[in-house]
Amino acid sequence: MSALEVCDLTLSFGGISALSGVSIVAADGQITAVIGPNGAGKTSFFNVVSGFYRPTAGRVLLDGRDITALPPHRRPALGIARTFQNIALFHGMTVLDNIKLGAHTQLQTGLFGAGLFLGHARREEAELTRRIQSDVAGFLELDTHADKEVQDLPYGLQRRVELARALAARPKLLLLDEPVAGMNREEKQAMSRLILDIRRQWGTTILLIEHDMGMVMDLSDHVAVLNFGRCIATGTPDEMGRNQEVISAYLGEPGAPLAGQAA
Amino acid sequence: MSGLQVFLEYTLAGIATGGVYTLVGLGFVLVFKASGVFNFAMGDMMMAGAYTFYLCAVVFDLHWAVALLIAVVFSCALAWLIERTVLRRMMGQPVIAVVMATFGIGFVLRGIAAIAFGSEAYQLPALLPRAPFFIGDIMLPGKSVRGFVLTTGLCGAIILFLRYSRAGIALRATAADQITAYAMGINVRRVFALTWMAAAAIGTVAGVIAASVTSLTPDLGTIGLNVLGVVILGGLNSVGGVIVAGLFIGWLEAMTAAYLPGDIREITPYIAVLAMLMIRPYGLFGTRPVERI
Amino acid sequence: MRATRHRRALAAVLALLALLLPLYAPTQWIYLCSLLAINVISTVGLNIVTGYTGLLSLGHGAFMGVGAYATGYFAIRLGLPFYLAIPLGGVVAAVLGLAFGLPSLRIRGLYLVIATLSAQFILNWVFNNWTEVTGGLNGLSLQPAAAFGVVFDSDARLYFLCAVPAIGLSLFAANLFRTRVGRAFIAIRERDRTAEVLGISLVRYKLAAFALGSFYAGIAGGLMAYFFRIVTPGQYQLDVSVFFLAAVVVGGMGSIAGSLLGAAFMTLLPEVLRLLLDVVGQFFALRAALILVPLRETVFGLLLILFLIYEPRGLIRLLRRVLDRRGAAPPPPLIASLSSKQTR
Numbered sequence: 001m002s003a004l005e006v007c008d009l010t011l012s013f014g015g016i017s018a019l020s021g022v023s024i025v026a027a028d029g030q031i032t033a034v035i036g037p038n039g040a041g042k043t044s045f046f047n048v049v050s051g052f053y054r055p056t057a058g059r060v061l062l063d064g065r066d067i068t069a070l071p072p073h074r075r076p077a078l079g080i081a082r083t084f085q086n087i088a089l090f091h092g093m094t095v096l097d098n099i100k101l102g103a104h105t106q107l108q109t110g111l112f113g114a115g116l117f118l119g120h121a122r123r124e125e126a127e128l129t130r131r132i133q134s135d136v137a138g139f140l141e142l143d144t145h146a147d148k149e150v151q152d153l154p155y156g157l158q159r160r161v162e163l164a165r166a167l168a169a170r171p172k173l174l175l176l177d178e179p180v181a182g183m184n185r186e187e188k189q190a191m192s193r194l195i196l197d198i199r200r201q202w203g204t205t206i207l208l209i210e211h212d213m214g215m216v217m218d219l220s221d222h223v224a225v226l227n228f229g230r231c232i233a234t235g236t237p238d239e240m241g242r243n244q245e246v247i248s249a250y251l252g253e254p255g256a257p258l259a260g261q262a263a
Numbered sequence: 264m265s266g267l268q269v270f271l272e273y274t275l276a277g278i279a280t281g282g283v284y285t286l287v288g289l290g291f292v293l294v295f296k297a298s299g300v301f302n303f304a305m306g307d308m309m310m311a312g313a314y315t316f317y318l319c320a321v322v323f324d325l326h327w328a329v330a331l332l333i334a335v336v337f338s339c340a341l342a343w344l345i346e347r348t349v350l351r352r353m354m355g356q357p358v359i360a361v362v363m364a365t366f367g368i369g370f371v372l373r374g375i376a377a378i379a380f381g382s383e384a385y386q387l388p389a390l391l392p393r394a395p396f397f398i399g400d401i402m403l404p405g406k407s408v409r410g411f412v413l414t415t416g417l418c419g420a421i422i423l424f425l426r427y428s429r430a431g432i433a434l435r436a437t438a439a440d441q442i443t444a445y446a447m448g449i450n451v452r453r454v455f456a457l458t459w460m461a462a463a464a465i466g467t468v469a470g471v472i473a474a475s476v477t478s479l480t481p482d483l484g485t486i487g488l489n490v491l492g493v494v495i496l497g498g499l500n501s502v503g504g505v506i507v508a509g510l511f512i513g514w515l516e517a518m519t520a521a522y523l524p525g526d527i528r529e530i531t532p533y534i535a536v537l538a539m540l541m542i543r544p545y546g547l548f549g550t551r552p553v554e555r556i
Numbered sequence: 557m558r559a560t561r562h563r564r565a566l567a568a569v570l571a572l573l574a575l576l577l578p579l580y581a582p583t584q585w586i587y588l589c590s591l592l593a594i595n596v597i598s599t600v601g602l603n604i605v606t607g608y609t610g611l612l613s614l615g616h617g618a619f620m621g622v623g624a625y626a627t628g629y630f631a632i633r634l635g636l637p638f639y640l641a642i643p644l645g646g647v648v649a650a651v652l653g654l655a656f657g658l659p660s661l662r663i664r665g666l667y668l669v670i671a672t673l674s675a676q677f678i679l680n681w682v683f684n685n686w687t688e689v690t691g692g693l694n695g696l697s698l699q700p701a702a703a704f705g706v707v708f709d710s711d712a713r714l715y716f717l718c719a720v721p722a723i724g725l726s727l728f729a730a731n732l733f734r735t736r737v738g739r740a741f742i743a744i745r746e747r748d749r750t751a752e753v754l755g756i757s758l759v760r761y762k763l764a765a766f767a768l769g770s771f772y773a774g775i776a777g778g779l780m781a782y783f784f785r786i787v788t789p790g791q792y793q794l795d796v797s798v799f800f801l802a803a804v805v806v807g808g809m810g811s812i813a814g815s816l817l818g819a820a821f822m823t824l825l826p827e828v829l830r831l832l833l834d835v836v837g838q839f840f841a842l843r844a845a846l847i848l849v850p851l852r853e854t855v856f857g858l859l860l861i862l863f864l865i866y867e868p869r870g871l872i873r874l875l876r877r878v879l880d881r882r883g884a885a886p887p888p889p890l891i892a893s894l895s896s897k898q899t900r
Contacts, residue, residue: 050753076755090746092810093739100736101743105755107736111764114738117731125735165754301666352865359612360864362669363801366614367860370798374854378847481850488673495670530681533674540659540671 003028003173003205004049009058011044011229018044022058022231024224026173031199031206033216033237036226037250042209043085045226046175049207050082051075062173077105079172083162083179085209089150095161096146099132102168136164139201140194156187160194167198174198176208180215188212192219217241225249272401273521274514279407280476281513282414286469287490288497288505289421290462295499296438297458300350301362304369305466306487308345311372312338312467313387313474313483314380320388327388331471335464342463346456369484377481384478387471410472417468422502434458438500492536567730571723578712586711588823593718594779595819599803600729600812601772606801607809608738609765610745615656615672616773616800618679621792623649623774624781628696629689631781638701638708638717642778649774650767652679657766662759664748668766676794683789695788698781708782718779725772730812741765742810795853802856805863808870817871825859826852 004026011019019041026032034042047053049060051072060068062078070078081102089098107128113121137143140160145153150161159179166174179195180188192215198204210216216223217237224234227249233240240246287309294302302308315337319330345368353361396408425431436444437454445451466487474483493512497504512532520528578586602616627645630636636644656675660667683690690696701708701717708717732738740761743751752758781787799822807818829851863870 052749052753071757072752073755073757076753082753084750088747088750090743090750092746093742097739097742101739101751101754101756104736104740109735109737111732111737111768114732114735115728117734121735169755301669349861349865356864356868357610358666359606359610359669360868362612362666363805364861364864366798366801367857367864370795370853370857371861374850374852374857377850378854381846382850488677491670491673495667525685527681530674530678533677536670536674537656537659537678540667 003063004207005061005064006045006049007059007061009045009048009060010056011041011048011053012056017056017229019048019055019226019229022226022229024231024234026205026207027222028205029199029203030221031195031208031219032222032224033208033210033220034224034226035210035213035216035240039228040226041229042226043177044229046082046177046207046209049175050080076169076171079169080175081166081169081171081173082175083159083166083177085177085181087155087158087162089158089161089165091149091151093150094147095142095150095153096129096132096137098150098161099136099142099164099168100128102165103128103132104169106169132164132168136167139197140164140167156183159183159191163194167202170202171204173205173207176206176210178209178211180210180212188215195219268401269521272403273517275398275401275403276407277514277517278510279403279411279513280516281510282411282418283469283473283476283486283509284490284493284512285418285506285509286414286465286472287487288493288509289418289502290465290469291487291490291494292499292502292505293421293434293458293465294462295494297434298350298437298455299358301358301365301491302462303362303365303488303491304345304372304484305462306484306490307369307372307376308338308342308463308484309466309470309473309487310376310481310484311341311470312463313470313479314376316467316471317385317387317474317479321385331468334471335467338463338467339460342459343456346459350455350459351452369487373481373484380481382481384480385474386478387475404476406476410476413472414469417465418506421465425502430454430457489532492532492539495536496539574719574723575716577719578715583711586715588827590711590715590718590783592820592823593715593722594776594783595800595803595823596722596816597725597779598773598776598800599807599815599819599822600726601769601776602800603804603807603809603812603815604729604732604741604772605765605769607804607811607814608733608745609741609762611661611762611766612666612669613672613766613769614669614794614797614801615653615675615679616769617792617794617796617798618676619649619653619770619773620777620780620796621679621683621787621789622652622770623777624787624792625683625690625696625777626774627778627781628698628787631698632696637703638778638782639703642721642775642782645778645781646771646774649777650771653770653773654763654767657763657770661762661766664758672797676797680789680793683792690787690789693789695786696781698785698787700785701782714783717782721775721779725775726812726816729772733812737761737764745810795856798853798856798860802860805868806859806870808872809868811870811872814870814872817875821871822856825855829855 006022006024009019009022010017022041022045024032024034024045034045036042044053048055051070055068058068059066062080065078067075067078090101107124109121109124133143133146137146140163142157142160142164145157150158153161163179176195180191183191195206195208196219199206208216208220220237222234223237223240225232225240225246232249233243233246235243287305291302291305294300294305312334316330316334319325319333320327325333349364349368350361353364395405396403425435433444433449434454434457436447436449437451441451444454470483473486489512490509493508494505496512497506497508512535515535516528516531519531577589581589598616598620602613605611605613623645626648627641630641630644631638656671657668660671684692706713708714732741740751740756743754743756744758744761748758777792780791803818803822804815805818806821807816808814830848833848833851867874
């Protein structure tokens with residue numbers, strides 16, 4: 001069963017096409033990596049799945065439901081969450097409030113309930129705080145930082161806050177856009193373990209954009225390779241490592257073993 | 264007088280005032296294109312230039328050309344000062360903060376003018392001959408027509424400057440991509456300062472023309488706020504759009520003055536802007552930006 | 557957690573002191589404090605829109621005017637008591653705010669600035685010209701507010717009329733930011749596209765923030781109508797919008813406590829300027845009456861610029877820095893980069 005099915009996706013901006021005829025399937029509860037050189041259209045692909053861009057042609061199916069035309073703010077309620085390549089946290093707010101924003105669609109408080117802050121609104125807020133502290137913050141070792149302003153945290157922790165925010169929604173489908181960019185080896189390993197834990201604990205389907213081939217090989221069940229906006233190959237990590245087209249797309253010349261790319 | 268004649272007279276008179284709008288609009292777009300700043304003080308900079316001209320030409324009784332030159336130099340200096348002390352310090356701040364700051368600058372200029380000159384209306388010397396102008400049977404106010412000829416000439420000069428001069432190309436390069444322009448050896452900061460000064464110079468000429476067509480008060484800068492509508496109407500990044508929109512708003516104002524009761528003319532540009540926001544928010548000639556995330 | 561409890565206790569004490577004020581303060585003070593209460597409401601409203609949600613409105617003064625005129629109309633023509641007329645005035649202001657804000661809030665960009673500026677001029681024109689409803693240049697004259705045998709005609713009673721809604725509406729606003737609604741506002745200010753991915757409908761929340769801000773403006777206008785007992789077009793011009801922008805910036809964008817400070821500062825400022833002119837006027841032949849208005853405009857503008865450059869987070873931040881030395885927090889995250897071009 002596939003959680004996400006993208007069929008024949010084409011995306012162009014005034015004649016320049018970012019994606020053409022891309023079909024990628026993310027199987028339920030598995031980790032699917034999307035790889036490819038810079039400018040191959042990976043982030044554009046994520047932006048179509050999260051609804052920023054309306055594709056020129058093609059369909060996006062979530063659990064069999066067509067969501068191609070659904071505006072971005074309606075998608076989290078269906079279980080889609082994502083992180084960003086450039087950390088996109090909200091400055092001027094605490095870590096806890098940033099994480100809470102991830103659960104926005106699961107709360108009901110309206111304008112008047114919020115302003116009066118009685119009964120329901122108060123309970124809902126307390127319940128959310130408790131849930132984040134027990135489920136997410138502890139899991140990602142952020143509990144001691146909950147009340148800090150998010151811009152005061154070091155880079156690696158900020159990435160983790162972003163992940164926590166995505167998890168606060170308890171998503172069925174999690175899109176991770178280069179989650180270890182700019183991290184050192186230890187931080188990368190910690191993040192890899194976290195990603196595996198997330199899958200194990202919640203059965204989340206994960207789509208992952210990553211340049212670190214070692215990490216892709218270790219983590220993913222499935223790999224899709226994009227180049228110049230086309231999906232040139234899909235298969236298991238091992239198959240990709242042997243695929244000549246993939247190797248040449250990455251290295252510009254045939255022959256070098258892909259797994260040796262790990263930086 | 265026949266209905267058609269009235270229509271034509273008002274049309275031409277409206278287009279003539281539209282020339283001033285176009286000029287001010289160009290000053291606004293120049294700054295926006297180069298530095299991404301919405302200069303809400305544009306109208307008040309033009310007012311400041313007009314008062315300087317008044318001071319030189321009437322109080323010190325200088326020849327009008329000398330007075331105009333001094334006024335242009337003074338407002339360039341003022342613009343340089345504003346760019347240097349306010350805008351440069353605000354680089355990287357959120358857009359709304361920058362807008363508030365330019366709005367504040369406008370208020371300061373207007374306040375100072377009102378303190379120094381009071382709120383009474385001054386008449387500028389008859390820079391433009393008053394003799395009416397005839398096209399067939401249609402009589403046009405001489406000042407407006409000659410003002411229009413002047414503004415058209417200036418607009419043409421600005422466009423040629425942008426297109427062909429070295430500084431104009433540097434400016435457009437900066438507008439397209441600041442970082443790359445910087446890497447190509449363009450002094451981006453100097454481009455910012457220069458555009459502010461150019462806008463001020465344009466504004467001064469526009470201010471003198473506008474004030475000599477009507478009269479000079481500290482509220483002359485309100486034209487600058489009307490012009491914002493012009494800029495929106497034309498599209499923020501389109502020079503051609505500003506020209507068309509400026510003339511159009513001038514015409515529309517004249518039409519409402521001719522055919523509608525009361526002083527609804529005052530708010531015509533704003534009604535046009537609101538209507539525009541509903542129909543084509545990115546302007547008649549502007550393009551919707553492709554966003555990257 | 558303990559810090560918030562302290563702050564809440566402090567707020568409660570301040571509110572109590574504010575309500576007891578007429579018992580010990582001289583009349584002139586009570587007058588100023590009533591004005592302050594009204595200004596607090598309007599400043600908090602604009603802060604929700606501009607400080608928290610990041611939407612710049614230049615029409616706040618006009619929306620206050622809408623509240624004032626609507627309240628006056630309901631009271632005079634329909635004979636409604638003040639406790640209905642004022643809230644209804646707020647609702648009218650909110651609805652008009654929505655009408656003017658809707659086209660520009662649908663799209664991203666600075667278009668709201670232009671739309672609200674247009675609203676300011678158009679509404680002012682309506683105040684002047686729709687004589688049947690607004691009374692034209694003569695404006696509207698109101699009877700003092702009265703209900704259940706109490707007539708709000710003394711300074712102390714008027715003060716209560718203004719202070720109670722000021723406290724209530726400030727608390728309402730502060731509460732918003734303890735919930736998803738307030739978080740959504742701030743998220744839109746900081747990164748609207750990211751907010752959208754988290755499930756926040758930009759149009760809906762931007763409209764909500766703007767309508768709420770206009771409602772606050774309308775309530776403040778309605779109170780002002782009963783406070784001065786007259787509503788004229790000259791009271792709600794562009795300079796009022798700038799006055800409240802300055803109050804928001806000077807006090808601290810994105811802070812309710814800051815709105816209190818900013819409103820207090822801006823309420824006292826004209827009085828200080830007046831005193832100053834009186835003193836200076838003894839030595840120079842100044843036409844003080846003529847200079848006061850432009851001088852105020854100049855000072856408002858200067859304050860706006862200086863605070864935006866030197867302390868964009870306003871007085872509240874200065875105060876916090878003084879109060880708690882540990883909190884030597886790093887400067888606001890305003891990265892000076894070449895590319896200040898943003899589309900929002």
